[in-house]
Amino acid sequence: MHIEVKMPDIGLDEVEVTEILVKIGEEIKLDQALITVEGDKASMEIPSPTSGVVKDIVIKVGEKVTTLSTIMVFKIDNVNRIKNKKELNVIKQEKKSSENFLEERNIKKNMLVHATPIIRRLARHLSIDLKNIKPSGPKNRILKEDIELYIKNNTINKNFFDIEKNNIKNSHKPSFKEISLTNIQKIVGKNLHQNWVNIPHVTQFDEVDITLLEEFRQKYNSQKKQKNNIISNITILPFIIKTVACALLEFPIFNSSLSSNKKTILLKNYVNVGIAVDSERGLFVPVLKDVDKKNISRLSSELILLSKKARENQLNELDMKEGCFTISNLGGIGGSWFSPIINAPEVAILGVSKSSIKPLWNGKEFIPSLMLPLSLSYDHRVINGADAARFLTFIGKLLSDIRFLIM
Numbered sequence: 001m002h003i004e005v006k007m008p009d010i011g012l013d014e015v016e017v018t019e020i021l022v023k024i025g026e027e028i029k030l031d032q033a034l035i036t037v038e039g040d041k042a043s044m045e046i047p048s049p050t051s052g053v054v055k056d057i058v059i060k061v062g063e064k065v066t067t068l069s070t071i072m073v074f075k076i077d078n079v080n081r082i083k084n085k086k087e088l089n090v091i092k093q094e095k096k097s098s099e100n101f102l103e104e105r106n107i108k109k110n111m112l113v114h115a116t117p118i119i120r121r122l123a124r125h126l127s128i129d130l131k132n133i134k135p136s137g138p139k140n141r142i143l144k145e146d147i148e149l150y151i152k153n154n155t156i157n158k159n160f161f162d163i164e165k166n167n168i169k170n171s172h173k174p175s176f177k178e179i180s181l182t183n184i185q186k187i188v189g190k191n192l193h194q195n196w197v198n199i200p201h202v203t204q205f206d207e208v209d210i211t212l213l214e215e216f217r218q219k220y221n222s223q224k225k226q227k228n229n230i231i232s233n234i235t236i237l238p239f240i241i242k243t244v245a246c247a248l249l250e251f252p253i254f255n256s257s258l259s260s261n262k263k264t265i266l267l268k269n270y271v272n273v274g275i276a277v278d279s280e281r282g283l284f285v286p287v288l289k290d291v292d293k294k295n296i297s298r299l300s301s302e303l304i305l306l307s308k309k310a311r312e313n314q315l316n317e318l319d320m321k322e323g324c325f326t327i328s329n330l331g332g333i334g335g336s337w338f339s340p341i342i343n344a345p346e347v348a349i350l351g352v353s354k355s356s357i358k359p360l361w362n363g364k365e366f367i368p369s370l371m372l373p374l375s376l377s378y379d380h381r382v383i384n385g386a387d388a389a390r391f392l393t394f395i396g397k398l399l400s401d402i403r404f405l406i407m
Contacts, residue, residue, distance in 0.1 A: 002055055005034070005072040007065050008046065011317040012039040016183055017063050019120060021045070026054050028074065035059070035071060036117045038183045043117050043281070043313055052076045115142040116313065118280055122147060184282045195344045200380040203339040204388045207371045208396040209360060213239060214370050216402060236372070237275070237329055238300040240352060242405065243398040245271045245291040248325055251391050255324050257345040258382055265382060274323035274343065275303060277310040284310040285343060287323040327352060331372075340377050347382045350395075351375035372399065 019036035022028060033045040052074035059071045115123070115130055119142055123130050126147070133150045135142040181189070213236070221233045248255040248271050257266045271292040274285040286306040288299060309315050326343040329352040340351040353373040359366035376392045398404045 001076045003050070003052070003074050003076055004070045005049065005074055007067055007069045007071050008049070009067045010037075010039075010044065010046075014064050014066050015039045017059050017061055017065060018043065018183070019117065020057060020059070020061060022054055022057075022072075024054050024057060028052055028054060036120070037065065038117075039317075043184075045117065046071070048074075050074065050076065114140050118313065119144060119147065126151070182282065188283055191344075192341050195341050199342050199344060201339070201342060201377050202380045202385065202388070204376040204378070204385070204392050205337055206374050206376075206392045206396055207358075208374060208399045209369045210236065210355060210372045210399050211370045213399055213402055214355075232300070232304060234296065234300045236331070236355075237327075237352070238296045238303060239399065239402065240327060240329075240350075240395075241273050241275070241288065241291055241299055241303070242294075242296050243395050244273055244325060244327060244350060246398060246405065247391055247394050249292060250394055251387060253383060253387060254348050254378075254391055256347055256382065258347065258379065262381070268324050270322075270324065272322050272324045274320075274326040274346075275306070276326060276328040277307050279311045279313070281313060284315060284320065285323065285326060286310055286315055286319045287321065289322070325349070331355060336373050337375055339375060342377055342379055348376060348378040348388075348391075351377070 015037040016039075017035055018038045021033050021035060028034070028048050028051060030049075030051045031047045034048050035046050037044060037046060054072060055075045056073040057071075058073065059065055059069075065071060114135065114137075120130065122144065123133075128147065128150065130142055133142055133146050136146050137143045217234060217236065217239070252267050253265070255268050255271060257268070258264075259266055270290065272287050272289050273291045274287045277284050277286060286309065288294075288302055288306065291299065294302075306315075306319060309319065323343065323346060325346055326340075326349045328340045328349060330338065331352050331354045334354050336353050336356075338351050338353065340349045342349050351374065353375070355370050355372040357368050358371045360369035360371070374392060374395065376388055378388050
């Protein structure tokens, strides 16, 4: 019996097929990955809804597919439906011996490669057959380190890289390598360009004294470690997220969007904050929901979870929807100031840079203080300069003395 395998509902209207993981004639098990698809902001593998043998593959790499569209045709074995004893005996005679059957199944099992879409793309780029690589990850999953080890130990690849290196060294002509943009890079780049061209950006800069906040943060983490033995440290970012939520409630114009006809402003009655996360596949902005109703400890836990999902390519569409305001944090990398691009339809974005010790005059003397650079970009069609200055000053007030957060 033949059945059509349909594209399941994954919450996206249309996605692009980036990889076909099976071939015609291959025996497929339930939940085995069939294809890899890529949408606006996420990539995922589509599992098989049933076991069977691939009779036909309808789609091709690069093709767009929609929900319930046919992607493959399976041949299903009806042996379990046969109740006639004579028919069962005929089927048994046609099958291989039990030993050969088990051996064949083990061979197919060993040929099944477990790897994420990123690893498969890397292997294709390096022209490496993943079946030749010994996996070291959980459940025999191939990791990036396994590919690096394979290249290091493989004589052919070594010779190839040595030849390429010598060719470049001995050549007097300019040399370059052309790399295609990923689907996500194209989409993100297009959105950033539209936002930069269509929104009149203005950026307000300020520095905040977070000396007391940092002392409290270190003391809190130290006490939690002593009490619970092991705990993930709370960083400065959850405090900034909570402070931004308070500022959005104090200044509702920042928690708004401009209507499509550009004639009205839509004020939101919820506070969701997006956090820009850098990953191997590009920039993602997962959204923390109802930030104003959560304490800093819970925000820290949710932030760690969302950041992990973003780096492991496990974010879904709901994780990145309904943002009100975005924070772009480069403090862990470095730099002093930058102008972040607004994430439309939002009307403002806060850039956070690396803090540093600077002398601060208290009226009598200079004291070493930990100063945090902040950059607030805002849509000048909705927000005027005075409101932006008040918004950033309010954030600075809460961060410089976190006791204001409980008032």
